Amino acid sequence: MLITRLVILVGTVLVGVSGDDVSHSLTDDAKDTMLKVTGVDLTSLVFRGKFVFVAQVGSPQKVVMELRDGSEPAGVGMDVLITGRSLKAA
Secondary structure (H helix, E strand, O other): OOOOOOOOOOOEEEEEOOOOOOOOOOHHHHHHHHHHHHHHOOOOOOOOOOOEEEOOEEEEEEEEEEEEOOOOOOOOOOOOOOOOOOOOOO
């Protein structure tokens, strides 16, 4: 079993999308961590359920998310415009 520790800074923008069933792959601990860190609530994800989200770490009020149950054949998607300050790479 591979255990990975991921450090994500406050303010980081995360984008998540699933194309097929991930309900059996996400543990309760993973779902709880997503909720605490980003405000993304995947607790109602069902078999063959799909999701897409954009979240900013530390700002759960900014979550944009779509969650579908497994009965819909189409995938999920969204258009999102993210604004903020520009940073130049050194």
